[in-house]
Amino acid sequence: MAERRILVLYGSQTGTAEDMAERLGKEARRRHFTCRVDAIDSYNIANLVHEQLVIFVCATTGQGDPPDNMKNFWRFVFRRNLPHNSLCRMDFAVLGLGDSSYPK
Numbered sequence: 001m002a003e004r005r006i007l008v009l010y011g012s013q014t015g016t017a018e019d020m021a022e023r024l025g026k027e028a029r030r031r032h033f034t035c036r037v038d039a040i041d042s043y044n045i046a047n048l049v050h051e052q053l054v055i056f057v058c059a060t061t062g063q064g065d066p067p068d069n070m071k072n073f074w075r076f077v078f079r080r081n082l083p084h085n086s087l088c089r090m091d092f093a094v095l096g097l098g099d100s101s102y103p104k
């Protein structure tokens, strides 16, 4: 990886995923990565194709629903006409937050 750059995007309803994303950002900067942390729907999805490495930190709310600040992205991901290879050049990781007391 020529440039050490990470984007951390979070979907958070009550702040836990946001805190986690900020912690990841801090840790990444400590390790000399350039790191931006943002709510998923505040980020311009059209730019995702230019990202090298993205960490998605996403919580669940309602009844297995996406948080309000990632609803647009959720719709985007499930678009029927989204080319299957549209994000294939991007490395990504997903950290999901939930609570095991909710029914599966």
Ligand SMILES: Cc1cc2nc3c(=O)[nH]c(=O)nc-3n(C[C@H](O)[C@H](O)[C@H](O)COP(=O)(O)O)c2cc1C
Pocket: 011, 012, 013, 014, 015, 016, 017, 018, 059, 060, 061, 062, 063, 064, 065, 067, 097, 098, 099, 100, 102
């Ligand atoms: C109203 C509400 C609904 C939730 N629904 C679910 C759920 O359906 N499934 C699940 O695994 N966790 C559920 N959770 C647990 C949250 O996903 C978990 O507490 C998470 O850490 C919250 O992250 P956030 O503070 O970033 O929103 C729910 C929590 C709340 C407050």
